[in-house]
Amino acid sequence: MRGRRMAVAGVAAVVASATGVAAAGVHPAAGAVRTQTGAGAASDGLDRFQRQKITWGRCQSGPDDAAGRELDEAKAQCAEVLVPLDYSRPGGRTVKVAMSRLRATDPGRRRGVLLYNPGGPGVPALHLVLQVKRAAPQVAARYDLVGMDPRFVGRSTGLNCGWPEAVIGSAGPDRRTFDRGVALAKDMASRCAGHREVLPHVSTRNTARDMDVIRAALGEPRLSYLGSSYGTYLGAVYLQLFPRRADRVVLDSAVDVDRFGPDLTGTQGPALRAALRHWAAWAARRHGRYGLGATTGAVMATVERISRAADREPLRVGGHRVGARLLPLVLFGVTAGDSEETYAGFAADVRVLDKAARGIEVSPTPMLQAVLTGLSSPDADGAASAQTAIMCGDRAVPRDPETYYRDIRAHRDDEPVFGALIRNLTPCSFWPVPPAEPPTRVRNDVPVLMVGATGDPGTPYAGQLVTHRALTGSRLVTLRGAFRHTVYGGLFAPRDACVDGAVDRYLLDGVLPARDTVCRAVSPVGG
Template identity: 75%
Template sequence: MRGRGTVAVLATVLTAFTGTATARADDGLARFEKQGIDWHGCQNGPDDEAGKELDAAKAQCAEVTVPLDYGRPGGRTIKVAMSRLRATDPAHRRGTLFYNPGGPGVPVTYLALMVKKAEPEVAARYDLIGMDPRFVGRSTPLNCGWPGAIVGSAGPDRRSFDRTTALARDLAARCAVHRDVLPHVSTRNTARDMDVIRAALGERKLSYLGSSYGTYLGAVYLQMFPGRADRVVLDSVLDVDRYGPDLARYQGPALAGVMRDWAAWTARHHDRYRLGRTAGEVLAVIDRIDRAANRGPLKVGRFRVDSRVLPMIMFNVTGGDSDEAYGSFAADVRVLGDAAKGIKVTPTPVLEQVLTGFSAPDAEGAAAVQNAIFCADRAASRDPEAYYRDIQAHRADEPLFGPLIRNLTPCSFWPVAPAEPPTRVRNDVPVLMVGATGDPGAPYPGQLATHRALTGSRLVTLRGAFRHTVYAGLFAPGNACVDRVVNRYLVDGVMPATDTTCS
């Protein structure tokens, strides 16, 4: 009896340490993990340009069935869409690499093709998987019928804050019709979907490349399925302990930093943009535009830019620190500066596109799903007064961006609570992290915090750069030093012995 009891205790201990890996036989997921995958072409109709390009690249597309609620795998199911680009060097194929560029709520089926184009050496060794997260893109849809996609900035005073509060409450109420689904629109469930697809593909492990929100998804996967991760790269890493509906409130110093860097660049190009010969003069123009919008809407072509919208336009300073990106933003600021003076202006093509997007309804449900993911991952404060006090406390040091990044969201009025607590990420799985010191979207102190939480990680730091995402030039200027380190890891499996700095 003693021997049998010892074995039973040992089995219990092993189960506790290995987590989900030892519970597969009776967790109800076998039928999902063993399902056949019906690969087909990617183009959905004559107007599907993304699908047409995927087909031209010889991609395959498919939909995989997964449980809506992993706690009830015998219940309702949904479809998760994905694309696959086969490794171009099958003889040296390493495995399957999942890609998620961020969001949350960004379709990925097409974007996997960007990795193939940017890094052919990686595409040679891996089948590239672009998975549309649940309820995103080509996956089973979720649409709350929002008349607009944004809450925006709280503006200059109590009245403007109350207007955005009413808007956030209304948007949340419109999602109540989906209250049976909303608790399951979570990052943890997306990670589970990834693991089902891994199994259905017949892969023992998966490799992963994620940026921005994709780094949080990757970190959650590592925490939930540590034994199933092969080579993992996290680019521009979010703070895993602060991730949630209020994540943006920690961006203030980083936003101020990139704005100063842009202002210095613009001052050096005064002859072209005429916004000031010093960084201080350029920043004074930003302040004048902000104060003008607080007094009343600016007329910009057919649009009206008020205090709710202006900070979101100014947020475009985070689009990258290349000459092209900074120049595009400077051109928009020049238009807004003239509008603030009462001059009749025509928006630049970029500004026209941005303002059109801000005024459009959430026709495809993308904004609602993005909010649903945040709300399912972590509960927000349901006290509007807490947000107003926070905004007021930071008006002096964050006059432009504070009312935007510290404002409440629909999560404060969300019709359902999260089904699970937030994931506490603490593990020693090997991970390669990359990030820029001036990243405005994933502030560097938060990257360091996640680096400490992932004790098996190595960090490649790009010094003096003000960009969000740094690897392969996928969304911001690339860096040859960073790319060499990452590719050596993905292709050859060589992890840096210590943290590394690039410039």
């Protein structure tokens, strides 16, 4: 991301969605949807959507819309397209999907449209096309860059369940704290019951179908795509549904396509601990500055001591109370990247928490203040409920709370910091409606470039390999020795010239590596 502030903001979005969700029973859609293969669209009643006229205009929606103003200053255009709420009933209710476009800066060499999805799920992307242009101006020269706010996200038709809190957080140290989370999850799910008619259609499959409507409405025979994190799953689903519509596709830090769903975070434990140890080694070399421990083990012990203190009673951090429910979410900030800047910012936050755990009066760093304020705020704009709805609409998970409690107890010792967070239940265990369709089984041979890091704490490398095997036409560029989530272009983490070169060659010249390749990261630990 763009510096530590954007990195932590992105991490918070991922954590909020991944630790506030879980799904209900799965059963097939009411009718077959022939758009799975990209064929038969007109006969399925989609012709009016695919041939709709797009009316482009200014992006700024009002005097306080700074993001829209920045898009306008960059000469971007914004528009909305209509799509079916339910693709099995294209003659029924419609919803709006908002998008932005930055035209190719070298129109004489333009080769098509590149749609960007940064992940989430449910992260608005209209404004983020500007980041792609800044990170990869040579790509922006050849492609029209398109950002889409997925259905029910951002400026698209909205979904807001009126949640008084945005996250469930950690299950805490005992049965009492776990039961509080169960009650919160039930309450959050019940608040979405008024949207029963909409919820089954808030899904990755329908977002992929929306992408293809946009492609057709733009008059493009094929669509190029750049997706990171959850955006890789969206891209993989698009490839499965519309294999002949895909042009050049890049998946950065791929999600395990066989496991994606509300409980996917349960696979993160080893990768999170490895990332925390990597940062701890960095902090140990700077014990004189941060005072967190002179060895990796000592720094890890400090973090675990902070965690135990928060289990006993909330830590006082300025005007905030950071208890067992929220502390792991704060510590999840270690996943924001492995640059010097990010590690230093995280160390400063841990130093504050360490003092608070020892009863010393402290004030939060500006970044910690922002994170704590965000975690304790209500879901005013519905972003968290929309993110949750996407996950709930994609895959079913167990509905019995005991399933989660047993899993958490089984991993107390080997996952002392994050286990009760990543294995906790979510509102999807009590979701008012089941998914409308079964999960997408991704298996195809469409050419794809995948990039990712061996130490990725957000989408563990083992899951990336699962997706690589499922996409038999893919080539994988591995950044070895890096502990960061997303690796291309400096969009969400430090840049790497080797990775960037491979992606740019593919997007600009269509050249996939002849075989899987390895790039070696420069680690900040030895500095």
